[in-house]
Amino acid sequence: MATEKKRDFAPSTPEREAYYRRQFRRFVFFTTVSSIIPLLVLGWIFNYYYTEFVRGRTKASFVTQLEQHCKLVELFLQEQVAKLELAARTHRKDFLAQEVNLSSVFVNINEKRGAFTDLGLIDGNGRHLAYIGPYDLMDRDYSNSFWFQEIMTGPSKQVYISDMFLGFRDVPHFIIAVMGTEGSERWILRATIETEVFRRIVEDVRIGSTGEVFLLNTGGVYQSNPSRGGKMLEKSIFPVMPFTDNVRVEVGRFGSGDNPDRPAMQIASYVWLNNPRWMLVMRQDYSEALYDVNHVNYVMLVILHASALMILVVTIFITRYMIRAMRKRDADVDRANECFFQASKLASVGELSAGVAHEINNPLAIINFESQILADMEKTSEMAPGFREQLLKSLARVSNQVKRCKRLTHNLLKFSRQTESVIGDVDINSLIEDVIPLIEREAASSGVRLIVEPEADLPTVLADSSQLQQVFLNLITNAIDAHNETGYGSVRITTKSNVKEKGVVVTVSDTGSGIRPEIVDKIFDPFFTTKPVGKGTGLGLSICYGIVSKLGGNLSVQSRYGEGSVFTVFLPFEPPQGLKDNGGPKGK
């Protein structure tokens, strides 16, 4: 009755291992495809659209910024032009020709911003009539200067704004000239814009660390100081864009002043001022402009791919776990199959042995009777004494062996019939009562007194009555046989109900020879017997143990060698579930 060792995994065949590997790969593949790929595709698509959207917004805000800045610059220029125009229109040439007056006008128009460096009145011939300013220009003749010619000859140009130029003073500056007319006379009020003031206005924009703002004229010459390399009045690498009305923005490699060899990708917006025809450009390294977006983009992609990776990892772990579960299930199935095969083998062996046992009884009977015939004849025949002696001895031996065979086949048949149980309500007291008369005679001839002490109103037990009968018969017979050496004694049979354990306890105690302690553990083993050769087969107690266990009960023994033994049978009121359902109709 040793318990089976639990094996975790049955040894697996190479085909099975290959199968597990295939399943593993398949499952990981399908899960990956169905979850990771949609995730990645959707992630990328979403990321792309989002990034494009934000890039668009960035460009748009770039545009807006330049628009506003452009207005600022234009407003400044318009403001200064308006001041000059006002001065030209509200004062006569003669008034302005006097330095005192011109000075006062100059102070007035310069009050707020200090945008004018100087102010000069120039006649129609290009000669200074009056001049207020830091330079010594009174004697200059501007009749050949481009700006003079522009304003005097240009088609109805009342206002002229020049590009930056060095001029007589050798310092980059630009002028605003306003024409005044008095009758047929024409004169010019010319002012120089303070380059610093103008520059500050142009460059007063925050655009990161790689950004800059500058003005270019139609020739691509800097009209301001770009912050990233290049100088005023130098030709810019930046291309002169075609004239447009509104702000344009472009992304490209426009060449950076500080890195003409490997120009960075930049975003540049530009707009043309009308008067003067200058291009206001604002540009920034694309990477800096889109730094935030790119950062978010990067983080999103990292998270996306990390998620995908995690899905893959988790899938692998789960699949591994599942394959292990499959393995275990297969191992369990294997083990169950093994048990089933064992059981059906046993069943067929049982059936076979039943058939054999059955068939052997007839020949045994014949052997027995034939030897009996000889024994009968011995009584009335003449024979040599030696022969008679031997004959009787041999006949006795034959008889013993036949008895032994009989017991063996008998128990074997009983053992093999332990297949189906017929479950019903069994009153143990009446069962024992039925059994007693069957062995009364044997007890009497052995000198053993049978004492039965049943508990009154013993509750019934759900069990197989014929099997239980076998058990009690066997136990009581054993108890009687235990007195073989003494020739007297008593066998006490008690029944008691145990409500706590939910069952009935039956004890069979004897005053016989007892069981030696070293073999007490073996007595329930099949084929273990203490009886002399020819007497016992050793199947009885093992059969009893099997019957009681199957009914959900327990059979145990306590013994004192030389004093006696007590066999205790515990039977539950209700057998285990599986047994109840298996009880079939009578008839084997």
Add this chain to the structure above:
Amino acid sequence: METTRILLVDDETDFTDTMSLLLRNRGYQVTAVNSGENAIKALGSGRYDVMVLDLKMPGMDGMTTLKEAKKLDLFTETLILTGHATVDTALEAVKLGAYDYLTKPCEIGDLVLKIQGARKKKDATEEEVITKKIDGIVEGKSF
């Protein structure tokens, strides 16, 4: 007392030969048949005190033979002698009217004891019935 007449019913001839000789040596009158059908025929045509009947036979088995024999309403007592007696089959046989049962192989002493017991019972029953019949005649009852 007359010799006990035994009808031995078993399909195996070796067995019936041996058993017949053994019993005859002990002073019994033995008739052996090899099938249930022949047993019924024999019971119908002869008179027997005890029938020793095997359970496992081809054709009409022991239980059926017992049932048919009982229908004949004879005084013959039946002893079941079988290869394997379970508690159930023994009970059933007794319910059907068998006197007792024995398992093969058996001790001749046990067998003889049971035959004697069966014979006694048969005689007692027969006497009782005949007495009743005679009383019936005396009392003018018809039968």
